[in-house]
Amino acid sequence: MPLMTVKDAEEVQAILKEAGHDYQIELEDGKIIVMGPSDIVSSEVGVRLISVLFAWVNPRNLGRIFDSAGGFILPDSNLTAPDVSFVRAQRLRRSVRYFGEMVPDLVVEIKSQSDRIKTIEKKVIRFIELGAEVGIVIDPDLETVKVFRPNSQPILLENEDILTLPELLPGWEVRITELWPPVFTEEET
Numbered sequence: 612m613p614l615m616t617v618k619d620a621e622e623v624q625a626i627l628k629e630a631g632h633d634y635q636i637e638l639e640d641g642k643i644i645v646m647g648p649s650d651i652v653s654s655e656v657g658v659r660l661i662s663v664l665f666a667w668v669n670p671r672n673l674g675r676i677f678d679s680a681g682g683f684i685l686p687d688s689n690l691t692a693p694d695v696s697f698v699r700a701q702r703l704r705r706s707v708r709y710f711g712e713m714v715p716d717l718v719v720e721i722k723s724q725s726d727r728i729k730t731i732e733k734k735v736i737r738f739i740e741l742g743a744e745v746g747i748v749i750d751p752d753l754e755t756v757k758v759f760r761p762n763s764q765p766i767l768l769e770n771e772d773i774l775t776l777p778e779l780l781p782g783w784e785v786r787i788t789e790l791w792p793p794v795f796t797e798e799e800t
Contacts, residue, residue: 614641617690617710635680637691649679649694650724652751655792657694657721660749660785664697667783674699674716675706682710685741693738695719697779714742716779721749735759744778749790756787 620643627634627645635646649657657679664676675698682692696715703711718738720731728750735746739759746759756768760778768774768787775784 615643616641617684617688619643620690635692637682637689639689639691641688646692649721652792653694653721653723656749656751656790657719659790659792660695660719660721663785663789664695664780664783667780668697672700673780675703677711677715683715684710684712685714685738687741691734693718694721699779714738716743717745717747717776718743719747719749722751732757732759745776747774751791754787754791756790 620637623643623645634648637644637646661676661678668674668676677693677696677698679692679694681696682690683696684690690710693715695717696719697717698711698713698715702713702716715738718735720735722728722731728748732748735743735748736759739746739761744760748757748759749755750757754770756772756774758766758768758774770788772787773784774787
């Protein structure tokens with residue numbers, strides 16, 4: 612079977628949209644992967660992380676933050692969309708009306724209910740191998756954050772810890788507990 616290309620993935624995406632389906636498409640090693648929607652916990656964790664990143668990055672003009680719909684064509688010809696990604700301003704001075712043809716500086720994958728943690732860790736490690744400066748795997752089930760950097764062992768952060776990214780966003784930080792969806796009591800609602 613011939614390997615699929617980014618153009619093929621775009622055509623499949625268009626067919627799905629025309630049929631009323633809003634699935635994300637990724638291309639991995641010449642195979643098209645259809646990504647279903649995330650569970651709402653994973654989605655909320657992504658929004659919470661994006662909001663604290665955006666609040667720091669935007670007023671300082673440090674770069675661009677993308678959600679899980681932002682696709683990147685990687686040097687290995689794969690097309691992928693991390694759950695959260697960041698690209699420094701000097702690397703992407705203007706957004707293009709196409710996929711980013713680069714490796715983001717920061718990639719974040721958030722474990723969904725149906726994901727296997729080893730699979731998403733391998734995906735993040737691949738980003739690091741291709742040039743990402745930081746890769747993060749967030750596991751809402753265990754309430755952990757694993758941080759990957761080139762040439763170092765991953766660091767596991769838990770609820771009492773603080774995530775920092777000094778190589779990308781000096782001064783920025785977020786408490787791990789701030790990533791998890793709150794539980795509202797009756798008195799609060």
